[in-house]
Amino acid sequence: MMVEVSTLEANVGDVIGRTGVHKEHKTMQRRKFLIGMGSLAAGSAAAIGTGAFESANATRGVSVSLAADANAYLKLTADDEYVTNDSGTGTLTVDLGGPTTDEGGQGFNDNAVTVVNTINIQNQGGNQKTVNIDLVDNTGSGIQAALNGDPTLGPGGSVSDAVQFTVDTKNANPENSGGNIVIKAQEV
DSSP states (O other): OHHHHHHHHHHHHHHHHHTTOOOOOHHHHHHHHHHHHHHHHHHHHHHHOSSOOSOOOOOOOOOOOOOOTTTSSEEEEOOSSSEEOOSSSSOOEEOSSOOOOTTSOOSOOTTSEEEEEEOEEEEOSSSOEEEEEEEESOOSSSEEEEEOSOSEEOTTOEETTOEEEEEEOSSOOGGGOOOEEEEEEEEO
16 A cells, blocks of 8 residues: 555656656655644644643641630630630630629729730740730720730740730720720741
């Protein structure tokens, strides 16, 4: 079969040569073939790409271990006067109005600014942390929260009475105020 095809090509070439059409040299045909194949390969590589990718999506499992405030990496403990651990979930509850004391106290003075230092913070993690305090979702005015002490805690480092609440009844009525305190620790 291969012989017949070659013979057929030779016969076609002879016919073209006899009619006065210029007969190409085999070297020129080989160059055209190689140029064509090179262009095809370059075009294919451009169309398909070089193997690099723009995005990837990989799913991995994640697990989280939870601990009560006293056992967490950022240990929070109560002073038992304004902050208690009575929520049943191991998280602290802040009540600045507080219950009536044994001595008969029922709340903060009216028309005054009262500062209360409470909540002990300890770094039970392995790296140095910087601690920040934010009072969020504050439904009233007259209450501010700030960090009392050095914000940088090395492993095992702690600050007693670390959260300072300022209750201002001179310029606002915080009696029915509420909100959440956010204690953030970031690795230094």
